[in-house]
Amino acid sequence: MANGAVFQKIYQIVKQIPKGKVTTYGQIALLCGNPRMSRVVGYALHVNPEPGVIPCHRVVNRFGGLSSAFAFGGINEQRLLLEAEGVYVRPDETVDLSVYFWAGGETE
């Protein structure tokens, strides 16, 4: 039952996202080794075993749009957290990936 080898990897990557930066599910999936794992990435954050430790609010879809089902308290909290870190979030709950996109590896 799900040792969560991939999940653990996803969690580790998400925790490596520097403050004021965001990344996409597809990017995380790519870092895990499979670009098609994007769905699994979302599911991994969905279970979110350690909220507060795993900055799910820094994870968005490929368009930069925030997720609908958030584990911290709601899309509203996610937007506030991003703005608090210096990330400008549009009224549509979308961030500028051209500025805040994190490719991974380059932690602060």
Next chain:
DNA sequence: TCACTGACTCTCA
């Protein structure tokens, strides 16, 4: 063990 679900992504009409 098998089948279904899912916070995504891509391609075709």
Next chain:
DNA sequence: CTGAGAGCCAGTG
């Protein structure tokens, strides 16, 4: 150009 559908992987029931 816009909309809808199928595909993919891993985890849970």
